[in-house]
Amino acid sequence: MDGAETRLEGFIAKYADATAIQARLAIAEMRRRLPGAIILVYDNYNALAVGFGATDKQAGLVFSIAVYPRWVSLFFARGIGLNDPDGLLRGEGSRVRHIVLEGSQSLDDPRVRALMDQALTRADPPIDARQPSRLIIQSVSAKQRPRRAG
Secondary structure, eight states, rough: OOOHHHHHHHHTTSSSHHHHHHHHHHHHHHHHTTOOOEEEEEEEESOEEEEEESSGGGGGGEEEEEOOSSSSEEETTTHHHHHHHHOOOOOOOSSSSEEEESGGGGGGGGHHHHHHHHHHHOOOOOOTTTTTOOEEEEESSSSSOOOOOO
């Protein structure tokens, strides 16, 4: 495990076991599905966010896995215009939408896969599966909310 991988594991280890396991599974599945993705890690005040995109810039993100003390969510960076006939997407912002994952199987739900396929089709720039994937620790907040539900 290189330095960035070790740091990411340290960030995840701050969470309760069940949340940490779900986060590891979700991140591993996203890595499997998105070869060539640049993975940007933000250990922020409210949550740990692990983004997946085509560049090392936040603007290039397509998805992120956000880890909170009690749940893990899949965020769609440009989720506002996605066709969501089942009403899975949550959020009120001008761009981003999310789904709270109900376990690692949520990413295998055909409805979630369809939303992800739409997001990948709209990605600009697209993720290039031929490029090597990289993990980059972008930021770590000095002050953070507790990572374990209290």
